[in-house]
Amino acid sequence: MEINRHLQNVKPSYIREILSAAKSPDVISLAGGLPATDLMPVELFMQAMATLDRTPEVFQYGETQGYAPLLEFVEKNYHLSNEMASIVCNGSQQGLDLIARAFINPGDIVVMEAPSYLGALQVFGLAQANIESVQQYENGPDLEELESIFASKSVKLFYAVPDFHNPTGVCWPLEVRQKVASLCLQYDVTFVEDAPYRDMRFNGEALPLVSSWCVDRAIILRSFSKLAAPGVRLGIVSSRHALIVPMIKVKQAADLHTNLPMQAALLNVFQNSEFQMHKERIRTRYQERYQSLCEALNDLSEQGCSFDTVEGGMFVWLKLPDINAMSLASRLIENGVAVVPSDVFYPSEEMNRPALRLNFSHCSPEKLKKAVSVIKQALLEMI
Amino acid sequence: MEINRHLQNVKPSYIREILSAAKSPDVISLAGGLPATDLMPVELFMQAMATLDRTPEVFQYGETQGYAPLLEFVEKNYHLSNEMASIVCNGSQQGLDLIARAFINPGDIVVMEAPSYLGALQVFGLAQANIESVQQYENGPDLEELESIFASKSVKLFYAVPDFHNPTGVCWPLEVRQKVASLCLQYDVTFVEDAPYRDMRFNGEALPLVSSWCVDRAIILRSFSKLAAPGVRLGIVSSRHALIVPMIKVKQAADLHTNLPMQAALLNVFQNSEFQMHKERIRTRYQERYQSLCEALNDLSEQGCSFDTVEGGMFVWLKLPDINAMSLASRLIENGVAVVPSDVFYPSEEMNRPALRLNFSHCSPEKLKKAVSVIKQALLEMI
Numbered sequence: 144m145e146i147n148r149h150l151q152n153v154k155p156s157y158i159r160e161i162l163s164a165a166k167s168p169d170v171i172s173l174a175g176g177l178p179a180t181d182l183m184p185v186e187l188f189m190q191a192m193a194t195l196d197r198t199p200e201v202f203q204y205g206e207t208q209g210y211a212p213l214l215e216f217v218e219k220n221y222h223l224s225n226e227m228a229s230i231v232c233n234g235s236q237q238g239l240d241l242i243a244r245a246f247i248n249p250g251d252i253v254v255m256e257a258p259s260y261l262g263a264l265q266v267f268g269l270a271q272a273n274i275e276s277v278q279q280y281e282n283g284p285d286l287e288e289l290e291s292i293f294a295s296k297s298v299k300l301f302y303a304v305p306d307f308h309n310p311t312g313v314c315w316p317l318e319v320r321q322k323v324a325s326l327c328l329q330y331d332v333t334f335v336e337d338a339p340y341r342d343m344r345f346n347g348e349a350l351p352l353v354s355s356w357c358v359d360r361a362i363i364l365r366s367f368s369k370l371a372a373p374g375v376r377l378g379i380v381s382s383r384h385a386l387i388v389p390m391i392k393v394k395q396a397a398d399l400h401t402n403l404p405m406q407a408a409l410l411n412v413f414q415n416s417e418f419q420m421h422k423e424r425i426r427t428r429y430q431e432r433y434q435s436l437c438e439a440l441n442d443l444s445e446q447g448c449s450f451d452t453v454e455g456g457m458f459v460w461l462k463l464p465d466i467n468a469m470s471l472a473s474r475l476i477e478n479g480v481a482v483v484p485s486d487v488f489y490p491s492e493e494m495n496r497p498a499l500r501l502n503f504s505h506c507s508p509e510k511l512k513k514a515v516s517v518i519k520q521a522l523l524e525m526i
Numbered sequence: 527m528e529i530n531r532h533l534q535n536v537k538p539s540y541i542r543e544i545l546s547a548a549k550s551p552d553v554i555s556l557a558g559g560l561p562a563t564d565l566m567p568v569e570l571f572m573q574a575m576a577t578l579d580r581t582p583e584v585f586q587y588g589e590t591q592g593y594a595p596l597l598e599f600v601e602k603n604y605h606l607s608n609e610m611a612s613i614v615c616n617g618s619q620q621g622l623d624l625i626a627r628a629f630i631n632p633g634d635i636v637v638m639e640a641p642s643y644l645g646a647l648q649v650f651g652l653a654q655a656n657i658e659s660v661q662q663y664e665n666g667p668d669l670e671e672l673e674s675i676f677a678s679k680s681v682k683l684f685y686a687v688p689d690f691h692n693p694t695g696v697c698w699p700l701e702v703r704q705k706v707a708s709l710c711l712q713y714d715v716t717f718v719e720d721a722p723y724r725d726m727r728f729n730g731e732a733l734p735l736v737s738s739w740c741v742d743r744a745i746i747l748r749s750f751s752k753l754a755a756p757g758v759r760l761g762i763v764s765s766r767h768a769l770i771v772p773m774i775k776v777k778q779a780a781d782l783h784t785n786l787p788m789q790a791a792l793l794n795v796f797q798n799s800e801f802q803m804h805k806e807r808i809r810t811r812y813q814e815r816y817q818s819l820c821e822a823l824n825d826l827s828e829q830g831c832s833f834d835t836v837e838g839g840m841f842v843w844l845k846l847p848d849i850n851a852m853s854l855a856s857r858l859i860e861n862g863v864a865v866v867p868s869d870v871f872y873p874s875e876e877m878n879r880p881a882l883r884l885n886f887s888h889c890s891p892e893k894l895k896k897a898v899s900v901i902k903q904a905l906l907e908m909i
Contacts (some may be wrong), residue, residue: 144682144716146772148631167827177587185582188787199568202755204560233616233781240780244652265779269627299527333527372585374786389529396648397623398616402785403757404571488902 149271170515174481177505183372184288184412184430185505186419189435191411191456192404199292201403207395208387210406213455216413217379221365224358228387230394231401235339235364235378236262242300242380243334245272245389251299253503254292255378258488258498260309260337261303272299276490279308281451283315286322293330300333303354308341309392310488310500313410314454317350324356332360333386339378342422344455345430358523362386369414369457370422433459435508436501439515446522457504463497466525471518472499474525480517554897557864559692559840560888564810565654566755567795568805575787575796577638584786585844585863591770591777592762593789598806599796600762607741610871611770613777614784618722618749618761619645621773623746625718625763626653628665634682637675639667641881643692643720646685647841659873662691663883664834666698669705676713683716688736690839693871693883697837700733707739715743716769722749722761725805726814727838745769752840754795754804761882777780812840817882818891829905844901849908851880854901859906863900 173399195201201210208214209231217229229450232238247253249271255263257276262399267274275292277284283305292298301323305315327334336354352359362382368376380390394400412418436459440450448463462473468484475482485498503511563652584593591597592614600612615621622645630636632654638646640659650657658675660667666688668817675681682708698706708715710846719737736750737744763773777783802864819842830847846854850866857902858865868881882901886894 144629144769145631146628150628150772150775175587177630180582180586183582183585185579188585189576189579192578192787195574195575196568196572199563199759202566202571202757203563204558204751204756211908232640236779238782245530245533246527262779262782269776269779297613335692353713368587374583374585376781376783376785386527392533393652396619396645397780399645400759402759402788404575404618405785406790438539455540518832 146226147322149197149269164253170476170479170481171309171517172481173295173501173503173511173514174483175505176423176502179428179504180368182520184418185372186215187412187415187418188304188372188375188408190415191408193358194411195404195407198407201407202425204424205400205403205443207400209390209401210403210410213406213410216410221381223381226383227358228379228384228403229379229381229407230390231399231406232394233376233381233401234367234368234373235337235380238264238364238378238380239263239266239337241390241393243265243267243272244397246299246333247272252296253331254289254298254301255490256303256308257494258310259490261487263337264490268300274490276494278494279311279313281313282320283313284323286319286326289323291324293326293332298330300335301327302335302337303353304337304340306338306350307343307453307458308457309340310458310485311460312451312453312458314350315353320350320353322357323496324353325450326359334361335364336361339364339369340456341365343426343429343457345426345433346454356498359383362450367409371409375409377401377405377409402510413421415491418488429504432503432506432508432511436487436503436511436515440511442515443519443522446519446526450520457502459501459503461499461501463499464526467496468495468497468499471521471525475517478517478521480514482518532555532652551861553859553864554889554893554900555864556883556884556886556889556894556897557617557866558580558888559885561756561808562811562887565808567801568755570795570801570804571758571784571791572792573798577678578787578790580846581790584790588783588786590783592784593786593793596793598786598787599793600764603796604764606764608765609766610741611767612762612764613710613770613773614789615761615763615777616759616781617751617756618720618747618763618782619649621647621747621761621763622646623729624776625731626650626655627776627780628824629682629716630655635679637672637681637684637715638873639691640873640877641693641868641889642873643687644870647873650685659877661877662694662696664696665794666702667695667706669702669709673709676709676715676860678804681715681849682711683718684710685718686736687720689721689733690726690836692723692839693866693868694843695834695836695839695841697839698733698736701836702882703733703736704725704739707736707874710740710743717744718747719744722747722752723839724748725753726809726840727747728809728816729837742766750792753808760784760788760792777896779828808861812887815886815889815894816842816892819886819894819898822895825898826902829909840885842884842886844882844884846880847909849880849905851878851882854904855882857904860901861904863897865901
């Protein structure tokens with residue numbers, strides 16, 4: 144049986160495949176966007192799940208939009224206005240998929256920064272969007288290029304990760320946020336703000352969501368994978384009520400609703416007084432790991448590598464000298480270190496500037512240092 | 527922002543909306559396909575979840591295909607051959623969606639029985655399939671009509687629910703199963719066997735899957751919602767390896783993977799020796815409820831109603847005299863009884879033969895009898 148035509152054009156996720164390959168205990172993996180397994184709030188989830196027999200209705204079919212008490216908590220916690228609504232998804236990845244399926248007709252223009260989050264490239268590719276890329280610099284998107292696209296074409300969505308971007312770790316400064324919001328308002332472009340790493344700030348002051356300046360034209364995606372646990376696959380999308388309704392309609396066909404016992408358990412975890420301490424612990428430990436990685440990476444400057452500092456998130460973007468990043472990554476995996484080469488984050492080869500995405504949340508400081516020494520050795524052999 | 531064109535053509539689920547309306551404790555609902563809340567194995571799930579700290583890795587990101595120990599269990603339990611593979615989904619509803627997204631190009635022909643499962647109509651509609659309907663009788667599809675469509679058109683999939691069909695409760699006899707399988711082989715049509723009610727047999731002998739005679743051209747969907755719990759949203763799709771691979775690719779973009787702690791908990795429930803007793807208890811109680819409903823329904827023959835007996839599942843299909851089923855359903859909801867009218871299960875009005883789908887698994891025998899007396903009163907007023 145022939146598979147769907149559009150699916151034939153969707154690249155398999157190199158990251159998911161390397162994650163599979165990197166499962167061997169001998170491999171040091173800086174490849175995934177994985178939280179530290181040893182820091183996950185398993186005990187809080189155990190306590191939460193032990194309360195579920197008090198709400199046996201969560202084992203029954205539920206509402207497509209989500210578990211009402213969790214939705215209420217989210218509305219309060221994120222100070223959502225009455226005009227806003229939310230939908231619970233199987234991770235914010237499903238949120239992206241619902242957005243694409245609810246709003247994108249084949250050929251519709253979606254603007255993204257390059258490099259881009261691979262999961263978003265896959266989703267919008269599957270929806271047959273026409274993806275336009277804007278070069279990303281250390282302060283976010285090239286604003287002139289962005290305005291020129293907005294002005295010359297009928298753009299439906301601008302998808303971005305303004306806080307600790309995946310893969311680069313870039314965090315947009317205040318003035319960029321305001322400018323992007325005003326451009327979206329001016330040119331009637333819906334801004335899709337993907338904020339999975341927003342709460343993972345370990346340094347500096349949190350900046351307002353870009354959406355706070357264009358709330359009527361914004362869709363916000365929040366992930367509970369990073370601070371809680373990715374295995375539970377829970378995220379939430381918030382927007383004006385009118386934009387959530389078609390997403391509910393798609394989700395109804397897609398899977399009826401998201402796992403209810405786990406929604407109830409997550410709410411219990413959020414309400415546990417120890418969760419605040421857990422979040423602080425994670426941020427502190429990730430900062431330590433980040434600093435260990437940076438110290439080690441400074442040692443690669445002789446090989447022509449450089450990187451910009453980050454104030455949160457999970458990734459450092461190591462810019463390489465003029466070598467093939469994919470070949471370097473292949474060599475590294477042979478030597479027991481998994482990383483993701485820049486190639487997979489660009490929609491086209493021409494835009495690619497060789498770099499490696501290095502995750503610092505998953506490995507111990509010792510392993511991070513060991514990994515960098517392997518990278519150094521490989522660079523010495525390749526240059 | 528304009529919504530996706532195809533979504534504009536997808537009917538919202540009347541059932542999901544009536545489920546919402548029927549939530550009031552004053553309403554007796556025979557509308558949903560809901561298992562009995564009081565019979566759900568909550569205690570087995572509680573025991574299962576209490577073991578999850580032994581496998582903390584289930585809180586981390588996992589494989590898109592599913593939790594390996596659950597996949598192994600399923601392979602053994604269903605005696606799947608080495609050529610077969612499976613993928614864990616958010617309920618078998620997501621399985622259907624993955625099939626549609628992996629294989630259907632706009633305009634591809636999908637054959638279904640009429641009346642049809644609404645969730646399948648939605649999914650194939652969203653994928654812009656060209657849906658061809660075959661009239662269903664008490665022994666399954668009209669075989670002549672089916673062969674005539676297979677012979678005259680290039681059919682991609684034949685979707686069916688051969689065991690205790692939703693909405694009619696029809697169960698295909700052996701010779702129909704063999705004939706359909708041979709037609710699928712002869713005309714190179716992939717058979718999508720949706721089997722959510724297969725294990726809900728309370729009378730008679732189980733018949734082989736239709737797919738057992740056309741395994742190379744079959745995709746089998748199994749739900750864990752009916753015997754375990756629907757709130758956990760877990761189901762499984764099995765087929766030849768080559769057909770599962772593109773579904774994994776779609777699921778990777780759609781939501782990365784299904785909730786892992788709940789996959790591990792479900793496996794533990796399956797392995798609990800009390801689960802067998804739970805299944806027998808459910809079947810016995812559903813049979814009691816079914817019999818109570820039938821006794822009450824016999825009282826409607828004077829009003830020109832009739833129904834065929836069923837040997838399992840969750841539904842009785844009450845054929846009505848020549849009145850408007852939708853109007854009857856509206857009147858019933860005003861009088862505190864929720865049912866689903868036949869209209870919503872037909873792709874076109876012309877095929878509709880007035881009937882009501884009555885669920886017998888969710889309500890007590892007393893409530894079922896009360897509901898039928900309300901139906902009788904409404905019929906007396908309308909005829």
